[in-house]
Amino acid sequence: MKNKLPKEIPIVDLKQRVSDFVESYPGGHEALAAILNIRLPAFRNRFNEKNGTGYFTLGQLETLEDLSEEKFLADYFNERIGRVSYQKPDAGALDSVELHDLRMRVDQRKAALSMCIGESISNDGYIDEKEAIEIIRKHNRCIAAETEYRHSLIEIYRKKG
Incomplete structure (x- = not known):
C-alpha cells in the first residue's frame, strides 16, 4: 500500500530548493552557468524553463547538489519512492x-x-x-x-x- 500525500503540497519541492540554492550562491547565475559549462542565457532558460528548454538535466542537478550543503536531489528521489536516507558515518x-x-x-x-x-x-x-x-x-x-x-x-x- 502506497502512502500518497496530496499532490498540491509536495514535501520536497525540488524546483524551489534549487531556486533557493541558485539565488543564494555567490556569483549567482553567472557563476553557476560557468560551472555547468553553459552560456548564461541557456542557464537562465533552463532555470525558468523558457524558450522551449526543459529544466536542468539530471547531471546538471547533481552538479548543483554537489555544490550545495543540502541534498535536495536525494530528498526528492527518496520522497518519490517513499524512502529515507541517512548520512553514512565516516x-x-x-x-x-x-x-x-x-x-x-x-x-x-x-x-x-x-x-x-x-x-x-x-x-x-x-x-x-x-x-x-x-x-x-x-x-x-x-x-x-x-x-x-x-x-x-x-x-x-x-x-x-
Whole structure:
C-alpha cells in the first residue's frame, strides 16, 4: 500500500530548493552557468524553463547538489519512492564524543517531532494537510538521525580482527 500525500503540497519541492540554492550562491547565475559549462542565457532558460528548454538535466542537478550543503536531489528521489536516507558515518572520524553528538541530534529531532504533533493537535483538534507534511518531514529526519547513530555506534564498537 502506497502512502500518497496530496499532490498540491509536495514535501520536497525540488524546483524551489534549487531556486533557493541558485539565488543564494555567490556569483549567482553567472557563476553557476560557468560551472555547468553553459552560456548564461541557456542557464537562465533552463532555470525558468523558457524558450522551449526543459529544466536542468539530471547531471546538471547533481552538479548543483554537489555544490550545495543540502541534498535536495536525494530528498526528492527518496520522497518519490517513499524512502529515507541517512548520512553514512565516516569510520575514521568517529569517536565517543561524536557518538554523543549524534545521540543528542536524535533526541532533538524526536523532541521537535513530538512538539510538532502536539501543536498540530492542540490548534484545532485535527492534523491538516500542511501539518501532516511537516510531521512526516520531522519523522523522516528522526529515522535518518537514528539510523546514522546506530551505524556509528556499530562502527565505534565493532570487534576488530
